[in-house]
Amino acid sequence: xxxxxxxxxxxxxxxxxxxxxxxxxxxxxxxxxxxxxxxxxxxxxxxxxxxxxxxxxxxxxxxxxxxxxxxxxxxxxxxxxxxxxxxxxxxxxxxxxxxxxxxxxxxxxxxxxxxxxxxxxxxxxxxxxxxxxxxxxxxxxxxxxxxxxxxxxxxxxxxxxxxxxxxxxxxxxxxxxxxxxxxxxxxxxxxxxxxxxxxxxxxxxxxxxxxxxxxxxxxxxxxxxxxxxxxxxxxxxxxxxxxxxxxxxxxxxxxxxxxxxxxxxxxxxxxxxxxxxxxxxxxxxxxxxxxxxxxxxxxxxxxxxxxxxxxxxxxxxxxxxxxxxxxxxxxxxxxxxxxxxxxxxxxxxxxxxxxxxxxxxxxxxxxxxxxxxxxxxxxxxxxxxxxxxxxxxxxxxxxxxxxxxxxxxxxxxxxxxxxxxxxxxxxxxxxxxxxxxxxxxxxxxxxxxxxxxxxxxxxxxx
Amino acid sequence: xxxxxxxxxxxxxxxxxxxxxxxxxxxxxxxxxxxxxxxxxxxxxxxxxxxxxxxxxxxxxxxxxxxxxxxxxxxxxxxxxxxxxxxxxxxxxxxxxxxxxxxxxxxxxxxxxxxxxxxxxxxxxxxxxxxxxxxxxxxxxxxxxxxxxxxxxxxxxxxxxxxxxxxxxxxxxxxxxxxxxxxxxxxxxxxxxxxxxxxxxxxxxxxxxxxxxxxxxxxxxxxxxxxxxxxxxxxxxxxxxxxxxxxxxxxxxxxxxxxxxxxxxxxxxxxxxxxxxxxxxxxxxxxxxxxxxxxxxxxxxxxxxxxxxxxxxxxxxxxxxxxxxxxxxxxxxxxxxxxxxxxxxxxxxxxxxxxxxxxxxxxxxxxxxxxxxxxxxxxxxxxxxxxxxxxxxxxxxxxxxxxxxxxxxxxxxxxxxxxxxxxxxxxxxxxxxxxxxxxxxxxxxxxxxxxxxxxxxxxxxx
Numbered sequence: 001x002x003x004x005x006x007x008x009x010x011x012x013x014x015x016x017x018x019x020x021x022x023x024x025x026x027x028x029x030x031x032x033x034x035x036x037x038x039x040x041x042x043x044x045x046x047x048x049x050x051x052x053x054x055x056x057x058x059x060x061x062x063x064x065x066x067x068x069x070x071x072x073x074x075x076x077x078x079x080x081x082x083x084x085x086x087x088x089x090x091x092x093x094x095x096x097x098x099x100x101x102x103x104x105x106x107x108x109x110x111x112x113x114x115x116x117x118x119x120x121x122x123x124x125x126x127x128x129x130x131x132x133x134x135x136x137x138x139x140x141x142x143x144x145x146x147x148x149x150x151x152x153x154x155x156x157x158x159x160x161x162x163x164x165x166x167x168x169x170x171x172x173x174x175x176x177x178x179x180x181x182x183x184x185x186x187x188x189x190x191x192x193x194x195x196x197x198x199x200x201x202x203x204x205x206x207x208x209x210x211x212x213x214x215x216x217x218x219x220x221x222x223x224x225x226x227x228x229x230x231x232x233x234x235x236x237x238x239x240x241x242x243x244x245x246x247x248x249x250x251x252x253x254x255x256x257x258x259x260x261x262x263x264x265x266x267x268x269x270x271x272x273x274x275x276x277x278x279x280x281x282x283x284x285x286x287x288x289x290x291x292x293x294x295x296x297x298x299x300x301x302x303x304x305x306x307x308x309x310x311x312x313x314x315x316x317x318x319x320x321x322x323x324x325x326x327x328x329x330x331x332x333x334x335x336x337x338x339x340x341x342x343x344x345x346x347x348x349x350x351x352x353x354x355x356x357x358x359x360x361x362x363x364x365x366x367x368x369x370x371x372x373x374x375x376x377x378x379x380x381x382x383x384x385x386x387x388x389x390x391x392x393x394x395x396x397x398x399x400x401x402x403x404x405x406x407x408x409x410x411x412x413x414x415x416x417x418x419x420x421x422x423x424x425x426x427x428x429x430x431x432x433x434x435x436x437x438x439x440x441x442x443x444x445x446x447x448x449x450x451x452x453x454x455x456x457x458x459x460x461x462x
Numbered sequence: 463x464x465x466x467x468x469x470x471x472x473x474x475x476x477x478x479x480x481x482x483x484x485x486x487x488x489x490x491x492x493x494x495x496x497x498x499x500x501x502x503x504x505x506x507x508x509x510x511x512x513x514x515x516x517x518x519x520x521x522x523x524x525x526x527x528x529x530x531x532x533x534x535x536x537x538x539x540x541x542x543x544x545x546x547x548x549x550x551x552x553x554x555x556x557x558x559x560x561x562x563x564x565x566x567x568x569x570x571x572x573x574x575x576x577x578x579x580x581x582x583x584x585x586x587x588x589x590x591x592x593x594x595x596x597x598x599x600x601x602x603x604x605x606x607x608x609x610x611x612x613x614x615x616x617x618x619x620x621x622x623x624x625x626x627x628x629x630x631x632x633x634x635x636x637x638x639x640x641x642x643x644x645x646x647x648x649x650x651x652x653x654x655x656x657x658x659x660x661x662x663x664x665x666x667x668x669x670x671x672x673x674x675x676x677x678x679x680x681x682x683x684x685x686x687x688x689x690x691x692x693x694x695x696x697x698x699x700x701x702x703x704x705x706x707x708x709x710x711x712x713x714x715x716x717x718x719x720x721x722x723x724x725x726x727x728x729x730x731x732x733x734x735x736x737x738x739x740x741x742x743x744x745x746x747x748x749x750x751x752x753x754x755x756x757x758x759x760x761x762x763x764x765x766x767x768x769x770x771x772x773x774x775x776x777x778x779x780x781x782x783x784x785x786x787x788x789x790x791x792x793x794x795x796x797x798x799x800x801x802x803x804x805x806x807x808x809x810x811x812x813x814x815x816x817x818x819x820x821x822x823x824x825x826x827x828x829x830x831x832x833x834x835x836x837x838x839x840x841x842x843x844x845x846x847x848x849x850x851x852x853x854x855x856x857x858x859x860x861x862x863x864x865x866x867x868x869x870x871x872x873x874x875x876x877x878x879x880x881x882x883x884x885x886x887x888x889x890x891x892x893x894x895x896x897x898x899x900x901x902x903x904x905x906x907x908x909x910x911x912x913x914x915x916x917x918x919x920x921x922x923x924x
Contacts, residue, residue, distance in 0.1 A: 103700045103809035104838075126704065148649045159647065161656065162624055177894040183805040185621065185837045185874035187610045187660045189890045189917070190898045194623065194656040198649045215706040238565045242588065244677040245746065284707065286752035287745075294746055343645040347565035375647045376566075412647035428651045432639040436652045438904045442897065455651070 007063050007087065008043040014055035019046045019093070030088045033073040033080040034135075035419055041068070041082035048093045050168065050176060050207040056089050057174045057205065057448075066451050069201045071112065071140030074133070075147060076339060077417025079200045079453050086448075089205065091142050097121040098208070105213045106165065106182060111142025111206050118211075127213035130157030133413070142206050147415040148198035152249035155374040156282075159413070160197050163212045167193045169204035172444025182210055195439075200415055200454040203443040217282035220248065221292050222316035223309045225299050226273035230254055232303025233275035234349040237373045239298040240279070241346055245291045250374030251278040251323060254353055257368045258322075260329050267322025270306045277373065278323055323370070330368060334383035338396050340420075344408035346376045355402045356380060363395035364388075377412035400426060416454045424456045434459055469525050469549065470505040476517035481508045481555070492550045495535040495542040496597075497881055503530070503544035510555045512630065512638060512669040518551050519636045519667065522910050530912050531663045533574065533602030536595070537609060538801060539879025541662045541915050551667065553604050559583040560670070567675045568627065568644060573604025573668050580673075589675035592619030595875070604668055609877040610660035614711035617836040618744075621875070622659050625674045629655045631666035634906025644672055657901075662877055662916040665905040679744035682710065683754050684778035685771045687761050688735035692716055694765025695737035696811040699835045701760040702741070703808055707753045710742040712836030715785065716815055719830045722791050729784025732768045739835065740785055785832070792830060796845035800858050802882075806870035808838045817864045818842060825857035826850075839874035862888060878916045886918045896921055 008022035021027060021044040032038035042065065045056045060067040066086030073080050082088045091112030098108040102125040109118055115129070116137040122128050131144050132151035143149065145167070150159040157163070166180025179192035196203055227233035233252060240250060253261075255274040261267040269276070277299070281291040296307055310316035330337060344352045353369060360367040365388060371379040380399055384392045400410055400423050410420055410427055425433065437458050443449070470484035483489060483506040494500035504527065507518045522529040528548030535542050544550045553574030560570040564587040571580055577591070578599040584590055593606050594613035605611065607629070612621040619625070628642025641654035658665055689695035695714060702712060715723075717736040723729040731738070739761070743753040758769055772778035792799060806814045815831060822829040827850060833841040842861055846854045862872055862885050872882055872889055887895065899920050905911070 101807070101809075102704055104807040105703060106807070150647060154647065158624070161653065162620070171897065175893040175897070177897055178891060179894060181805070181871040182807055182869045183838050183871055183874070185612060185616065185805050185834070185839045186871040187875060187877050188872050188886060189894070190665075190901060191623065191656045191660055192894070192898070194653045198653055203652075215704060217706050241567060242564055242677055244679050283749075284752050284756055286755075287749040290746050290748040293748075343643070343647050345563070345566040345568070345644055347563075372647070376645050377647045407644045409643040409645055409648040410650050412645070413649060415649050424650060429640060431637040432641060432651070432654070435633065435637070435639055435904065436654070439652060439901060442900045442904060 003063065004042045007059065007065055010059045010062065011043055011045050011056065014059050015045060015047055015052055019048065020044070030070060030090060031082055033078060034076045035078040035081065035417065037078040037081045037418060039082055039084045041084070041086050041088045044088045044090055046090050046093050050170065053089065053170050053205050053207050054174050054176060056087065057170050057172065060087050060448050061174060061446055064446060065448065067448050068450050069146070069205050071143030072138050074135040074139040075143065075417060076414050077419045079147065079415055079417035081418060083451060091140060094207065100125050102126065107211045107213055109141055109209055109211060111140060111145070111209065113141050115139055115141055115144060122213050123216065126216055128216050129211050130154065130163050130214055131160050141209060145197050145206055145209060146199070146201050148413065150413045152251055152372055155250055155372060156246045156248050157214055161194045164193060164197060164209055165212050166210035167196055167206055168208040169196055169206045171204045172446060172449045177204065180210065184212060200417065201450040202440055202454050203449065219285040219288050220280055220282045221288050221309055222319050223279040223292065223295065223307065224319040225277040225279060225304065226270040226306040227275045228272060228303040228305060229274040230353045231350045232301070233277055236277065236299045236301060236304070237349065238347050239301065240295060241374055243294060243298045245281065245294040247295060247374060248280040248282040249278065252276060252370060252373035253323065253326065254369040256366070257326055257370050260333060260368060261322055261325060264329055266325040266329065268318065269322060273305055276322065278320065326370060330381055330383065334366065334385060336384050336386060336389055336392065338382045338392055340380045340396060340399065341371065341377060341412050341414045342380055342399065342403040342408055342410060343375065343377045343412040344403055344406045348406040349373065349376060351406055352378065352402065356399065359395050359398050363391045365392050365395050375412060418453060421456045430459060465525065466504045469521065469527055472521045472524070473505055473507050473518065476521050477507060477509055477514050481510065482506070492532060492552060493544055495537045495540060497538050497540040497543065497879065499540040499543045499880060501544055501546045503548050503550045506550045506552055508552050508555050512632065515551065515632050515667050515669050516636050516638060518549065519632050519634065522549055523636060523908055526908060527910065528913050529910050531608070531667050533605030534600050536597040536601040537605065537879060538876050539881045541609065541877055541879035543880060545913065553602060556669065562587050564588065569673045569675055571603055571671055571673060573602060573607070573671065575603050577601055577603055577606060584675050585678065588678055590678055591673050592616065592625050592676055593622050603671060607659050607668055607671060608661070608663050610875065612875045614713055614834055617712055617834060618708045618710050619676055623656045626655060626659060626671055627674050628672035629658055629668055630670040631658055631668045633666045634908060634911045639666065642672065646674060660877070662879065663912040664902055664916050665911065681747040681750050682742055682744045683750050683771055684781050685741040685754065685757065685769065686781040687739040687741060687766065688732040688768040689737045690734060690765040690767060691736040692815045693812045694763070695739055698739065698761045698763060698766070699811065700809050701763065702757060703836055705756060705760045707743065707756040709757060709836060710744040711740065713740040713785065714738060714832060714835040715788065716831040718828070719788055719832050722795060722830060723784055723787055726791055728787040728791065730780065731784060735767055738784065740782065788832060792843055792845065796828065796847060798846050798848060798851055798854065800844045800854055802842045802858060802861065803833065803839060803874050803876045804842055804861065804865040804870055804872060805837065805839045805874040806865055806868045810868040811835065811838060813868055814840065814864065818861065821857050821860050825853045827854050827857050837874060838870070880915060883918045892921060
């Protein structure tokens, strides 16, 4: 209580009293994200500029108080859940699009801007920023950068790491650093831009970002391809990915997902389909028929039941209906859901889906998978009742081991946060983890930036 | 002499005597790169595997001897020129393509493989690796990674940072680290892969790389667009870059380059042309006419004198003749040449070329520019006689200041090496440089990895 009072006072002195929240009701609302974890911080700071962010870091450093930066709290791993002994820095007052430079395909933004607001500003100039998480209308660009959050379009257009040119940030020592450049090529100095992207607020607080924009495509064609089973669908994904027309998105739904939709009479599914691919091609209107033909040639083969290209946006929306119906259906299917976004090499998707079926049976849980097939990035949903939680966790543990045995990775875009820290050591070896910890020490020698996130516990003596 | 003998002996013990060169004639040939700088190392080590690399690092650490890794020495900044008191580690015995995995678009290679050999192996499976430096047939992938060396195709397909999934490396402490993953998405741990790329051998020795491959395009169309002057050509570059068809390459030659070619009757240039764009589109054969039309619509406007699309490969080769004739012509024009690969935002290319003309006049030197216009990456060649070197350097100094004033960067792909270290502090501020130095210390606490390269001198007390 004493500490809570002192730290709130120090923040008020640093930022002005209208930029600090210390009422428990306010603090509570800044304490959770989409992981269902929650903790009440000592205070919430709302700086308006980089100098203010720096002052917040300095106060936290003085008090040795953990500092957790918050966009809109849409992450699923608890990376934005604060420490009970710490401070939340909310980026809500640093939410401007500072410039959209059409001639150079660049936007400069503050981290608190929503992905949707950035897309609107870029779109008015004929551009978009490729990262498109499911929560794009609500989540912030700063959060997208902190987690390297991507989405379906990453298949053709890349993740935030591929679409960010430069970053300004405040380190855990309160130093302002500027990395990267304003141009699409640049090799001066070490690449701190990409090192900060995906570091989940553990190295520095991002205060500004210079983003690479991409011209909006003239037209998009949506196709639904239905296959008898996951094996033939996955083989089609490999064929599609080895020809030159890269789809804008290449999503899939597994047989459990289709069974769920059928049980609800949702999605207008073709009879006998055991796996569904949702494919989009984009480009010049004049080029699209050739692109769609090339994709169709690659998709053709064993197990293909239906290739249905939408003739117009209304039909495209109806083809997407199955995919859109899935998340609400999942939510109502079972009260508890663990959603992991594992990645395996595309050719190993069938081994993964077979393995998931075996594990579901073994642990008496239900698993429904869908996701970004072109990247091998599957959203594996382990479902059950409250009483099943232990079995569900045991199953997830085995899912992770299976993914790593298949040369995969534990997360493609959700990140580690609090919830997957215990598993990082399965993927990254001890010398490499020890090095990461020492790099963290350089940025944040007092360990105040988002402790207990992203990296597993520090090795003994490390 | 004593040290030379001891270190060579220690390396022989570590690697076997057939893997160490200590004869001065041999050592001399490993002492230079394409920067014209040269130094004779104490010994040359030729390890065959990661364990051997590690032993070389351990020997250098014991002797506190500088260690410079060498591919084929094609760099232009002296990054591969060793210390006279140090050891060269040549990657020539670690030159295998370990796998080409077509189903997953991945190749795993040792760093000593040439870019050309990788392209041949990938090409046999229908793929390519986008980075294509001018020296691609001869230079190594390890060198490409160390310098983030790109080339013209980076415009559409990105640099090594965008086309590398994972890296194995040996740190300056002799620890083997493994970063990144085998898939196109992955957010577990800090992004050490991209941190090592472009670090010019100062952080760790790359011993293996997992590369992202791209399917070969079905067809390529080459176009030459001639403009009256650089201003109208640069405006066309901006227009081309703000529509959705990204050219495979978008190169330009300035008026000084064209004057040089005309004086030699080379290149079959259109009358009155003051700037030339070389444009290539790629994709499905069926899609190319629409792509070329879109590029032509964007290229059309003030100052366009000629739009000539090659009807066949022979005509394409003849269109490229002007560009290919340029480098030999430059070499014979003046005995001394300083070639800098600066970058400015595309919209500021006219200001840069105007500024270069002014600086050439002021310093009584000749400047010829050409390069990767779509990225704003200009190869600025300052030419003169032996006696002009001081004026040429003074001119380059002002070129760098002009580039930075235009929101540019000192190097797009050549890197810093030894030759541009003094200028890095103009681009990167002191707190950020101090942080980079401290990161270097984590990887290489004894400072044995390529000292005197990439970063400027360590700040006092840093």
